[in-house]
Amino acid sequence: MKSKHMIIIACAALFGATQAKAQGQSLPILTASPDSKTASMGNVSVASDGMYLYNTPSAFFNTDKRFTADASASLYEKEDGAQGLFGLYTATIGYKLFKRHSLFGGFRYVGGLKFNGYDMMGEPTKEYKPYDWTIDLGYSYMIGNGLAAYATGAFIFSHLSKNAYGGAFSVGLSYTKDNLTMAKRPANVMIDAKVEAIGPDLDYGNGHKSSMPTHVSLGGKMEVDVTDMHKVGAALGTRYFFRPTDAKVFMLGGGVEYTYNNLLSARVGYEYGDHDLSHFTMGAGVKYHNLRINGAYMLKTADGGKSYCTIGLGYDF
Numbered sequence: 001m002k003s004k005h006m007i008i009i010a011c012a013a014l015f016g017a018t019q020a021k022a023q024g025q026s027l028p029i030l031t032a033s034p035d036s037k038t039a040s041m042g043n044v045s046v047a048s049d050g051m052y053l054y055n056t057p058s059a060f061f062n063t064d065k066r067f068t069a070d071a072s073a074s075l076y077e078k079e080d081g082a083q084g085l086f087g088l089y090t091a092t093i094g095y096k097l098f099k100r101h102s103l104f105g106g107f108r109y110v111g112g113l114k115f116n117g118y119d120m121m122g123e124p125t126k127e128y129k130p131y132d133w134t135i136d137l138g139y140s141y142m143i144g145n146g147l148a149a150y151a152t153g154a155f156i157f158s159h160l161s162k163n164a165y166g167g168a169f170s171v172g173l174s175y176t177k178d179n180l181t182m183a184k185r186p187a188n189v190m191i192d193a194k195v196e197a198i199g200p201d202l203d204y205g206n207g208h209k210s211s212m213p214t215h216v217s218l219g220g221k222m223e224v225d226v227t228d229m230h231k232v233g234a235a236l237g238t239r240y241f242f243r244p245t246d247a248k249v250f251m252l253g254g255g256v257e258y259t260y261n262n263l264l265s266a267r268v269g270y271e272y273g274d275h276d277l278s279h280f281t282m283g284a285g286v287k288y289h290n291l292r293i294n295g296a297y298m299l300k301t302a303d304g305g306k307s308y309c310t311i312g313l314g315y316d317f
Contacts, residue, residue, distance in 0.1 A: 029110040029132045030154070030168060030197045031213050031241075034072045034090035036294035036312035040283025041255025042269030043298075044237035046174070046192040046219040050292055050314040053092045053104035056192045057140040058148035058174040060094055060102050065290075065316040068094040072312035083114040092136070104138035104152070117161075132158045146176040150194075158202055158210070168199035168212050187224040193217070197243075211244035233257040235269075249274045255281060263287060267296075276302035283310075290316045 033043050035051035048055035049063075051070040060068060074088040092106030111131025116124055134157070140150035153169040172194025180187040194217050201209040219237025226232055234256045241249040255269025265285040272278045283296030292314035300307045 027132065027156070027158070027197075027202070027210060027213055029088065029108050029134055030156075031215070032074065032088055032110075034074060034088055034108065034310070034312075035070075036072060036283055036296040036310045037257075037265075037267065037285060039074075039298060039310045040267040040269060040281050040294070040296035041235050041257060042237070042253025042271045042281050043251070043279075044219045044221070044235040044253050044255060044269070045217065046190055046221050046237060047233070047235035047255065047257075050294075050316075051090070051092060051312065052094050052102075052140075053106045053136060053138045053152060054090065054108075056172070056174055056190075056194075057094070057102060057104055057138045057150040057152065058142070058172075058192075059176075059190065060096060060140065061099075061142050061148055062176055062178075062188075062190070063316065066096045068314065068316045070292075070312060070314040072310055074308055074310040076306050076308040079113060084112045086110075087112045094138075100142040102140040104136075104140075106136040106138075107134070108136065109133045128161055130158075130160045132156065146178075148174050148176070150174070156199075156202065158204075160204055160208075162204045162206070164202040164204045164210070166199060166202045166212075168197045170194055170196040170198065172196075172217075182222070182224045185224055185226060187222060189220065189222045191218075191220040192237075213241055214243040215239050215241040215249075229261050231259040231262070233259070249277065251277065253281075265294075271298070276300075276305045278302065278305065279307070292316070 033039050034054050035048045038045050038048045038055055041047040045055040052060045071091045076086040088110045090108045094104040096102045115128045117126050117128050134154040136154045138152035142148045151171045156166045158164045174192040176190045178188045197212045197214045199212045201211050203209050217239045221235035223233040236254040239251045251273040253271035257265055257267045259265040267283045269281040278301040279298040281298050285294035294312045296310045298308050
């Protein structure tokens with residue numbers, strides 16, 4: 001019984017360390033952005049124009065579309081001491097009800113790594129394949145005059161050597177101002193504030209628990225139509241993780257975007273993060289009618305970090 005207990009704890013600790021390298025907290029499925037545009041602009045969630053459920057749900061009100069759907073895959077560089085490839089896979093849809101209500105649903109899966117297990121004598125036992133998945137729901141409400149509120153919730157399943165179930169929720173407010181001018185050109189701004197991943201610890205049994213990566217987030221973006229064919233945008237945001245209490249993390253990101261003819265976009269940014277979590281970010285996108293295709297690459301700035309890429313596909317109508 002003691003050997004089994006030690007193996008469970010060792011496997012949990014190893015997977016926790018792997019996840020921490022991926023995003024700085026346990027349960028990266030709740031913190032890593034699955035959106036390519038967001039990732040390429042310093043991981044500022046308010047910069048997104050898709051994948052609304054996992055960024056800023058109320059941003060959907062800024063479009064004239066009734067339905068939105070997105071899917072993405074994020075792949076991290078190979079992990080030392082593990083087999084396989086760590087990845088985050090996401091799909092989400094959203095539907096606008098009248099002018100003041102929007103509903104969202106989504107699914108996330110993270111995993112792909114394999115670890116060899118050992119007993120107390122150092123002999124190999126079995127292979128461990130940890131993974132997490134979530135089923136997510138969201139709702140946003142347009143209060144009026146550009147002010148909107150939203151809430152999201154997630155049912156979480158996590159498998160290390162044993163299973164754990166739990167839930168978390170997030171709440172936020174956003175403010176949008178259109179019809180602005182910048183240097184006599186049309187412009188718009190959006191500000192977003194939220195608290196994310198609120199919930200009790202996940203209990204895997206045998207005394208091992210994993211705390212939710214609860215954090216506060218604040219961000220803003222501005223877009224300016226320089227000419228009829230050229231648009232530029234900028235975004236800035238920060239996140240502060242205060243749970244787990246012994247692993248607090250501060251992150252600050254920003255990015256810029258250039259768009260030609262509402263068709264082709266190029267993006268670059270930087271994300272600062274405590275504990276070797278900083279990245280240079282870059283990406284590009286194509287938008288043709290209702291179809292969106294985006295890609296991003298996050299380049300680590302320290303040996304202890306992890307580089308990763310994200311590819312996303314979206315459709316609105």
